[in-house]
Amino acid sequence: MSDLIHPTAIIAEGAVLHPSVSVGPYSVIGPHVQVGEGSRIGPHCVIDGHTRIGRNNQVFQFSSLGAQPQDKKYAGEVTYLEIGDGNTIREFCTFNTGTAQDGGITRIGNDNWIMAYVHIAHDCQLGNHTILANNATLAGHVHVGDWVILGGLSGVHQFTHIGAHAMAGFSSHISQDIPPFMMVDGNPLAVRGFNVEGLRRRGFSAERIRAVKAMHKLLYRQGLTLQAAIAALPAIAEEIPDAREDVALMQDFLATATRGIAR
Incomplete structure (x- = not known):
């Protein structure tokens, strides 16, 4: 086993980790997981399912990535979680695989800054360069464009789309699509302006x-x-x-x- 993988970590047979990948104490990595060059998995993480993680990602402690979707229709089909390159995934995040009722893939792009306790549900599509603050929650089938910022404790209703460069303030309740560039907050949600800064x-x-x-x-x-x-x-x-x-x-x-x- 690589010196970068702590001896208490459990790496299932079949998992594919680049030699440069580090894995912290007591983390568990399942048999269908792939992790790319330079990525770092912290302690006490669980990465399962058919999950592919790209290069230079950092996953902090206690995150759960690739568990089966929280969808009662899920019947054990093979579905996927794909995470791109250069993402920061902070503590206690939960990302689920997709469902057969959609494309079967939950997809995270590149260079995203995802803070603690963020939940990304089945079949979500997250673009590049986004910021999801603490406790932001995406229900199933949500699409988030590039450069979007979601404030802490925001909730996004299933099937909602958020356009590129949009920004949602703290504790926003998002149940309608947000056009690109717009700045919103509140419950009920209201457009306050556009994201000029x-x-x-x-x-x-x-x-x-x-x-x-x-x-x-x-x-x-x-x-x-x-x-x-x-x-x-x-x-x-x-x-x-x-x-x-x-x-x-x-x-x-x-x-x-x-x-x-x-x-």
């Missing part, structure tokens, strides 16, 4: 931010119906060509929203 930090130009502000105004400040606001979005892309991709992101999100958007 986050966009600045990510290098958005003044013109692109102006376009996002215009989209926010159409959706939330002019008293338009949703259909009328959607119809007016292309004019923003025409006026501000640098923001064409941002407008397209909003259009695509609104076209596929299934739970109604927070308004």
Whole structure:
């Protein structure tokens, strides 16, 4: 056994760990688990199921990754948990595998900062560069876009989609889709503005931010119906060509929203 794996850790036959992987005391790793180069598994972790963890992840103590989904329809089918590269997963996190009723995969992207006690349920799709603060909870089938920030103690209803660059404040109750760039909080949930500071930090130009502000105004400040606001979005892309991709992101999100958007 590698010097990087503590002698009290239990690694099942069949598990595939890169030689550079470290595993702390009393952790248990199941037979269908793969862990990539440079990843570190802390003490007292359980990693089970058909779970694939990429490179340079750090999993802190007492986390449970890859357990079967908390879904009464689950009947023992082979389903998966996939975790990308460069993620930080803090204490007491629980990520479950997918279900046959969806794609069968719970997927975590790259460079996510996931704080203590976060739960990511079956079939969730988490993008890249997100921050999930302590006790954020995602029910099944939730989709979270890139650069999203979820405040502590926030709860996300099953099948809800959260668009890229959105931000939810502390203890938000999220049961409707949140369009890209928007900033929300509360119970009932309300849109408070758009995530201007986050966009600045990510290098958005003044013109692109102006376009996002215009989209926010159409959706939330002019008293338009949703259909009328959607119809007016292309004019923003025409006026501000640098923001064409941002407008397209909003259009695509609104076209596929299934739970109604927070308004």
